[in-house]
Amino acid sequence: MNDAEIREHFERWAQPLRIVAPPPVDEIHRRARRRTTRLTIAAGSATAAALATVAVVGLVTAAPPVPILPVSGHHGAPGPTPAGSPQRAIGISALHLPRPQISQPVTGSTWGTGRYPAPPAAPFLMTLSMATQTALVVSASRGAVQATLHPRVAGDQFTWAAAAPNDQLFMLAEEHGFGVTFDQVQISPSGQVSGPHRVLPAVSLNVQIYAMAISADGARLALSVLPHSATGLDSVLVYNLRTGALTGDWSSASGSAVGLSWGTAGDLAVGWQDDTGSAPSGVRILDTGTGRGAHPQSLTADSVLVAPVRGFVSGMITTDGATVLAVSTGGSQVRLEEIAADSGRVLASVPIGTTGDQANSPDFCGLLWASKTGSRLITQCGSHQQLVVNGSPTTTRLALTIPDSVVGWANTFAW
């Protein structure tokens, strides 16, 4: 039997399957909105029983009851506080991503004095290991794991990490069967790790987080969420971390907030993906001071598109609020555009990789870190990493190759 004959067997075997009618695309939309949906192939009763036991790992000894964080009405009613244990099986998304590997240094650091290039003002990064369901605090310059943080409950997973611009305050979102909790982690300049400390009660799992950002002063948390209900709208929610109050809720039916970052004076940069095809995508600036608590407001009406970008993928604003950094694709190239926030003028356009680097890579493609003014940037696209200084790129190799995630855009690391 030769290859052609074996192929013929496969063709005949696959034929009835290739003409299978797909379920309505609405079902895929619904499924995307409830990422925690069970898989029929998931573990059987033994695994379920194991997960039903609320075990405690890591830094705490008991999982406290979880109240529900205020979310405005149109996102759907909050899910019930669990009478028992988490019901969600281990997210299968977490099972196939590699553990972050520390690279071998090449020819010495091109930035700073450590083994690996790293901004001296931001010596630590946090990366989620989807393989081990942990968050690793890594010294970017030494390539050493400073601390390993575990979810509070066995079977839960960290789904997002975000860093405040001071590089000392990090936020982790931990997904449960019944909600999402937020934990704060402090890292001292010497690398002493404190936390995680719970800072907010749980959001109902009726929403799925698409982006997360913590303000420079550590006082505000912004979330981009997609409700799981079929009629819900994409929303940007802002919480006061000191009081736990929802201070603003902006929604839109015409697109999605695919990235969030804080500028100055309460300005929130929203990476905006227009879904209508009739308006540009890019970065919008939202004045979060206009928020009216849980009262829904219009995201597009209350924000200004400061940087329309063709082929927009993701975007952020620098901490000084002066420069928008946007990743875009055009042809086979992935580029990073540096755009003046006040005039919309393109200051620099830097190639950071190719769409091929994105297409089949388990590694992230986009911006990893930006200095306060954006004069120094670190990018990665697939396995290719660059240090960009004043718009001029140099190939580099960091301590880590940041993995990608099939569930989000930039949720597997914070720097």
Added chain:
Amino acid sequence: MARPREDFQEFYQASYGRTVAMVAAVAGSRHEAEDIAQEAYARALARWSRLRAYDLPEAWVRKVALRLAIDSGRRLRRGALASARLAARRDAPEPEPGDDLKYTALGAALLELPVRERQAVVLFYLADLPVDAIARECGLPAGTVKARLAAGRRHLEQRLSQQPEAVA
């Protein structure tokens, strides 16, 4: 230019059957394959704004789906092997819609392969990918892929020559 929601729908409808076939060949069950494929498309939808710019978004979906199938396959291996043993004692039946594909001769033979070997075989014979592309997709040296293909081909030859595939 089509709107994102519309071109996702077009992509989904055009490629769904191929993805299901691919996953079924690895997972051994049409129902499991459909579930896994839908999960992969849901993940693709969640990042469609980026994937739609790719030359081959279907390759991304296939990769995610096969990874999911392999992960689930580890847990199901015991059950699948039992089914394969059962199938080996049967005459090859006509496959019916929804019937587990492992009851076909090719399906049973595939399920006897180690899952990583099965993945290489499926990508080669069903997805029609060359060895280099399989190596890139699986993150393996080409030599490893060739070795797995050679072993898988030997096994399939042996099993399929004993029991011709039943075709609906």
